Amino acid sequence: MANDVGALVSVPGIARWFVRTWPRRIAIAMVVVLLLVIAAVGGFARVPPEPVRQVAAGEVVDLGPYTVSVESFFVSDQVDVYGLPEEADAWIGVVMELENTQLDGLFVDYQNFTLDGAQLVEARSTTVLLLADDSRASFLSPNLPVRVAMLWSVVDPDTIGDEVRLSLIETYEDTSFLFEETSWYVGDRIGVVEVPRDDDIPPAIVDEEP
Amino acid sequence: MTGGRVPRWVVTVVMLAVLVGAGLGVNALAVQAPPNGPAGVRMSLGVDAVVHPLQLNVSGARAYETVLSEDDVPLETVGVWVLVDLSYATTDRPRGPGDFILVDERGRRYAITSRDFDTWQASPDLWVRGTLVFEVPLDALGDLTLESWASGEGPPSDTPLPYGVLDLSVDPGAIEPGPAVISEPELLPAGQR
Incomplete structure (x- = not known):
């Protein structure tokens, strides 16, 4: 087990852990879709500062x-x-x-x-x-x-x-x-x-x- | 897991129960404990009252349109000046009179005006007589309450200390034009207020 720690905390290791099972893949896909939807409807646009009265x-x-x-x-x-x-x-x-x-x-x-x-x-x-x-x-x-x-x-x-x-x-x-x-x-x-x-x-x- | 060990979920439930129980216990104790914070001591006009660290005797209040400053300059106000005459001594050591607050019927709180007048010092056997000057709006007149607090204290305090409470009535129809002259605080002969 101890030998695997280095592999696990490396970037490819973490990435592989994330996509290892189907529920995880679906969850990641949902997050990505959510971000895309927010971007599509303009959710990340900067709010123009309100003009000072x-x-x-x-x-x-x-x-x-x-x-x-x-x-x-x-x-x-x-x-x-x-x-x-x-x-x-x-x-x-x-x-x-x-x-x-x-x-x-x-x-x-x-x-x-x-x-x-x-x-x-x-x-x-x-x-x-x-x-x-x-x-x-x-x-x-x-x-x-x-x-x-x-x-x-x-x-x-x-x-x-x-x-x-x-x-x-x-x-x-x-x-x-x-x-x-x-x-x-x-x-x-x-x-x-x-x-x-x-x-x-x-x-x-x-x-x-x- | 070895035989005879308590299952993990039981440990969790017991810990939660201990936490919640401790919280409920502390709450119950706090409810039983005597109330913390300041306690009002009711005073009457012209009667000596002991509100540690002060002994107080308030003789009355009057309202004026103008007062003269210590340099004999009339002080302007959009409101009205309320003058409270009182004598006081302390209960322990020489000290100033602390904070006086005039409260109107709507709960608005007025401190002694900072515009001109000095405070003064008394001690346990030395009674001093003087006048407090408050600046209040016209619609504050009527039934007022004078509160006397130890210096720097006020309603948000947690300290279990007494504060004096006195009902004062100032008739809005009896405002004198003035200008009122604030006399110097005077040291009183024994027995006088």
């Missing part, structure tokens, strides 16, 4: 735990002056309204937002400022809509045009199989906003000259 500025979009309505963006080095990273020249602030639609308070998930159209220092924003009084607004209370500026630090702010593209990525709630806890998971990109520029910065968030 264009979202107008001001439109309310449900991201899962909260809704967002994007208004405009500004470029400035006069807001959150002390928070600006050393290697950055300015902030892009995207003005938006956020409303938590859940029963519990929750933090803004920065993975819901990606920005194109500027040279970002970090891909993800880390700061949300409340326009009313310049406080941090990353914690959202249920049904208390807030107008905020979400900040990304950038270099070469002069190259930024009149529009930036903000992609909105949804998060969905799911229950962990192991721990039976629900939490939010990153989902698909559900919309893109061409954000218009408006450098009229809400005065409350402008820092005084040091």
Whole structure:
């Protein structure tokens, strides 16, 4: 028996094992026919990616735990002056309204937002400022809509045009199989906003000259 | 197979029976065990309550359209400010008051506003009186519940810890224009609340 092991695990050996009996031959034939049928009806064709929905500025979009309505963006080095990273020249602030639609308070998930159209220092924003009084607004209370500026630090702010593209990525709630806890998971990109520029910065968030 | 050996299928059946039996046994034990997790302690207005690690005495709640920040700037809100006056001490060592949550009739949960106000520390024999500031939407007013949790804990907790529960009523028709001034937390003379 031991002498046969080498022959058995060789490719011809395995192939011979597969076609040794009639039931095996029939099973293989059925699998082949199934694959051919799937190919014939186009089952292996690539699904074209769904076109990303264009979202107008001001439109309310449900991201899962909260809704967002994007208004405009500004470029400035006069807001959150002390928070600006050393290697950055300015902030892009995207003005938006956020409303938590859940029963519990929750933090803004920065993975819901990606920005194109500027040279970002970090891909993800880390700061949300409340326009009313310049406080941090990353914690959202249920049904208390807030107008905020979400900040990304950038270099070469002069190259930024009149529009930036903000992609909105949804998060969905799911229950962990192991721990039976629900939490939010990153989902698909559900919309893109061409954000218009408006450098009229809400005065409350402008820092005084040091 | 040698004589006297147990047939394979019998071994399989016995192993399955042991597994299922062990599972049922653990389930039965788990049902008998005392419930795990937080346990609510009901409180009343103006009465001392012990909710380890806190002793609490809540005097009441009021609603304002605006409040002044610590820098005397009126804070804007699309909702309304609910101020809860309370005094508290601890049961063991000096510590802060933990987490307070205001729950409305629909089950929406509001934490203390993070917009301006500091918390403060008390200890077992030192009662401190202060005001908690909540920002809630207008339609949350009415019958509210104040929950008091140990710091960092909340309803999903598995820890068998007590949390305070107090019914609070805030009349939506009795919102004062304000602006409310939040007084500094004060240390109370012995016996006062």
